[in-house]
Amino acid sequence: MSTTPDLNVERDVGDFHYDTTYEFDAGVGLNESTIDYICKVKGEGDWVKEFRMKALKIFQDKPVPTHWASDDLNSIDYDKIRYYLSKGQRPSRTWDEVPDDIKKTFERLGIPEKERAYLAGVEAQFDSEASYSNMKEDLSEQGVIFTGPTEALRDHPEIFRKWFGKVIPIGDNKFSALNSAVFSGGSFIYIPPGVKVKQPLQAYFRINAENFGQFERTLIIADEGAEVTYMEGCTAPKFETSTLHSAVVELVALKGAKIQYITVQNWSANVFNLVTKRGMAMDDAEIKWIDCNIGSRLTMKYPGVVMRGPGARGEVLSIALAHDGQHQDTGAKMIHAADNTTSNIISKSISIGEGRSTYRGVVNIPRNLKNCKNNTECDALLINSNSRTDTYPAITVRGNQSTVQHEASVSKVSAEQIFYMMQRGIPEDEAMSLAVNGFVNDLIREFPMEYSVELKRLIDLEMEGSVG
Numbered sequence: 234m235s236t237t238p239d240l241n242v243e244r245d246v247g248d249f250h251y252d253t254t255y256e257f258d259a260g261v262g263l264n265e266s267t268i269d270y271i272c273k274v275k276g277e278g279d280w281v282k283e284f285r286m287k288a289l290k291i292f293q294d295k296p297v298p299t300h301w302a303s304d305d306l307n308s309i310d311y312d313k314i315r316y317y318l319s320k321g322q323r324p325s326r327t328w329d330e331v332p333d334d335i336k337k338t339f340e341r342l343g344i345p346e347k348e349r350a351y352l353a354g355v356e357a358q359f360d361s362e363a364s365y366s367n368m369k370e371d372l373s374e375q376g377v378i379f380t381g382p383t384e385a386l387r388d389h390p391e392i393f394r395k396w397f398g399k400v401i402p403i404g405d406n407k408f409s410a411l412n413s414a415v416f417s418g419g420s421f422i423y424i425p426p427g428v429k430v431k432q433p434l435q436a437y438f439r440i441n442a443e444n445f446g447q448f449e450r451t452l453i454i455a456d457e458g459a460e461v462t463y464m465e466g467c468t469a470p471k472f473e474t475s476t477l478h479s480a481v482v483e484l485v486a487l488k489g490a491k492i493q494y495i496t497v498q499n500w501s502a503n504v505f506n507l508v509t510k511r512g513m514a515m516d517d518a519e520i521k522w523i524d525c526n527i528g529s530r531l532t533m534k535y536p537g538v539v540m541r542g543p544g545a546r547g548e549v550l551s552i553a554l555a556h557d558g559q560h561q562d563t564g565a566k567m568i569h570a571a572d573n574t575t576s577n578i579i580s581k582s583i584s585i586g587e588g589r590s591t592y593r594g595v596v597n598i599p600r601n602l603k604n605c606k607n608n609t610e611c612d613a614l615l616i617n618s619n620s621r622t623d624t625y626p627a628i629t630v631r632g633n634q635s636t637v638q639h640e641a642s643v644s645k646v647s648a649e650q651i652f653y654m655m656q657r658g659i660p661e662d663e664a665m666s667l668a669v670n671g672f673v674n675d676l677i678r679e680f681p682m683e684y685s686v687e688l689k690r691l692i693d694l695e696m697e698g699s700v701g
Contacts, residue, residue, distance in 0.1 A: 253334050253441065255360075256321035261444070262312045263415065265289065271317050271415060275383055288403045288413030295407040303560055305531050309505055314446045314477055316415045317361050324356070324366035324381065331357075335364045342468065344437050351681075353432035354379050358449060359439050361417040368434070376425040379434055382450050385421035392423050397452055400483035400513050400539070408507040408533075412448045412481040419449035419480070424459035424490075433462040433495070433681065438478075440469035440504075446477035453483070455490035455518075462493040464684070471501035475530065478504055484512030484520055488542065491519045497684055499691060500528035502558060508534045511566070516542030523679055524551040526561050527691055535593055537566030540574035547576040552673050552688075554695055555588030555620075564593035564625075569605045569635075580611040581673050584620035585695065591623045600631035607637045614672050615645045616665070616696075666696045 259270045268289060272282045297306050325331050328345050339345065339357050348355040354368030356379065368379045378389060385393040403413045420436045440447050455461055469476055478500070486492045492512065500506055506529040512520035522536035538547025549565035567576035582590035592611045607630075613622035622643055630637050646668045654664035669692060670677075677685045 253320065255318045255442075257317065257319040259315065259317035261315055263289070263314070263316055267316050268414060271417065274317070274319070275417070277386065281386065284398070284403070285414050288410045291404045292407060292410035292414055295404075295410060298407060302533060303531060303562065305560065306505075309475065309477060313444055313474075315442065315444055316446055316448070317417060318442050318445060319360065319362045324363040324384070326365075326367045328365060331364050335359045338439060338441065339365070339437070342437070342439070347435070351432060352435050353430055354434045356381065356420055356436040357439070358418040358436065360441055360445060360447065363418055369432075372430060375428050377428060377430065378421065378423040380421050382416065382419050382421050382452070385452070389421070389423070392454065393421060393452065396454055396483065396485050398483075400485060401481055401509055401511050405509060408479045409481050409509040412450060412479050412509070415446070416448050416450035416481070418447075419451045420453070420463070421451070422453040422461065422463065424455045424461045426456040427458045429460040430462070433464045435464045435466070438465065438467040440476055440478065443472045443476070444474050446479065449480050451480065451482040452485075453492060453494070454485045455487060455492050457487045458489045459487075460491040462495065464495040464497070464681075466497050466499070468499055469501050469504055471503055474503070476501075476504045477507070479507045480509075482508070482510040486512065486514045486518035486520050488516045489518060490515075491521075493521045493523065494536075495523045495680065495684065496525060497680075497687065498526050498528060498532070500532075502528060502530055502556075504529045506532040506534065508532075510534065510536040512536075512538045512547070514538055514540050514542065514545035514547060517544040518542060519546040519548075521548040522550070522565070524549065524563070525680070525688055526551070526553040526563055527695065529559060529561075531560045531562065533562045535564045535566050535595075537568065537595070538576065539568045539570060540576065541570050543571045543573050545571060545574045547574075549578050549580070550676050550679050551580045552676055553580075553582040553590050554692065555582070555584045555590045556695060557586040557588060560589045560591070562591040562593065564591075564595075566595040567597070567607060568595075569598045569602055569607070572602050573604045574602075575605070576607045578607075578609040578611070579676065581614070581676055582612075582622060583614045583616065583669055583672065584622050585616045587617075587619045587621075589621040589623075592625065594626045594628070596626075596628045596630070596637065598630045598632075598635045598637070602632070603634035605635035607635075609637075609639045611641045612672070613643045614669065615643065616669075662696065666693045669696055
């Protein structure tokens with residue numbers, strides 16, 4: 234019989250930081266000198282530098298996409314951000330070798346305990362670089378690679394370069410270009426043909442410094458018939474100034490492979506979280522995104538799957554919770570590019586106080602394809618009269634040989650529902666939490682048990698004081 238772990242979740246679990254000194258600091262602002270500095274510190278070759286310089290030019294030339302997105306993007310001052318900070322650490326294979334202040338941070342976040350309890354491997358990133366990276370020995374013996382992009386460029390260039398920047402090209406959008414210019418840290422995972430990793434691999438991204446931008450880069454390749462589950466967590470302390478997080482995640486599932494990517498985001502309320510995530514699924518392969526967005530000032534994230542091979546499957550399950558002063562602009566993209574492909578999108582959002590949630594979805598099925606299927610469900614729950622929600626689905630289906638289904642709903646927690654529970658002795662706050670948990674319960678079940686417990690507690694904490 235399983236027992237519920239005591240995860241000691243707190244709303245402000247990540248709202249702390251330790252003063253630390255950095256050996257490498259690219260300074261404030263972004264220009265070609267910043268790129269030179271990062272390349273020199275990392276000892277990168279010419280092609281990486283050319284890649285970064287090309288990306289910088291695209292980032293500088295592309296306009297801020299406020300013609301469709303929030304005007305709040307214009308409040309980011311890129312000249313006041315620090316783009317690379319490192320204590321000069323290299324990823325250690327034991328927690329004992331991690332610098333004391335960094336180790337204290339991750340111990341306070343409970344990462345070493347989670348690794349011992351149920352993970353096959355962990356990478357822990359502190360500001361721009363990973364401080365810890367370890368994986369179970371038996372996986373290494375099977376040929377599994379779990380490291381960062383810097384180490385991948387050095388040790389596995391033949392695998393890394395083949396797919397790096399191919400699923401999400403530099404110029405995909407302004408923020409993928411920004412990441413491509415200054416990326417540092419992140420994960421590179423390769424699973425050999427037929428290897429099925431039973432326990433999840435996890436990366437944890439921690440922002441510690443003020444006026445800082447974190448730009449990790451993740452590339453996961455599951456070779457033919459391979460399977461892997463990857464989880465990422467992230468926190469940052471709350472500062473008076475804004476913090477920028479702009480990651481790029483590329484997934485490649487070759488023939489018959491399965492990748493499940495789980496995100497539990499709990500950013501502080503001063504973070505701009507502008508992330509580009511996309512997977513490419515070949516013949517009979519499956520990519521599944523499970524995405525939970527809590528916290529941040531503005532999140533813009535639309536995980537997608539390009540189904541390149543016949544029989545490929547793509548799925549996005551997402552929960553977004555927007556509190557006062559927060560905007561969760563999230564959704565999904567499903568691009569069908571082969572016959573007999575299937576996609577599923579289930580999105581649930583909760584807006585509390587004056588919080589705003591937005592769903593944006595893209596589904597595309599060309600005329601020449603047959604037997605493709607898509608199901609999209611997006612449901613929004615409003616807690617208070619000043620809460621706001623928007624839905625922007627864009628579904629393009631040409632021809633008559635495919636099937637698409639779209640359902641959407643917007644509802645408000647009813648006074649009668651709360652009154653009914655209060656009449657049975659349940660306090661008003663608890664009644665509201667029960668209503669919200671009932672709204673998202675089906676999706677929470679999709680998370681691993683340890684994370685579903687954490688999510689429920691986070692939602693309960695977010696609901697405190699929401700009545701009225």
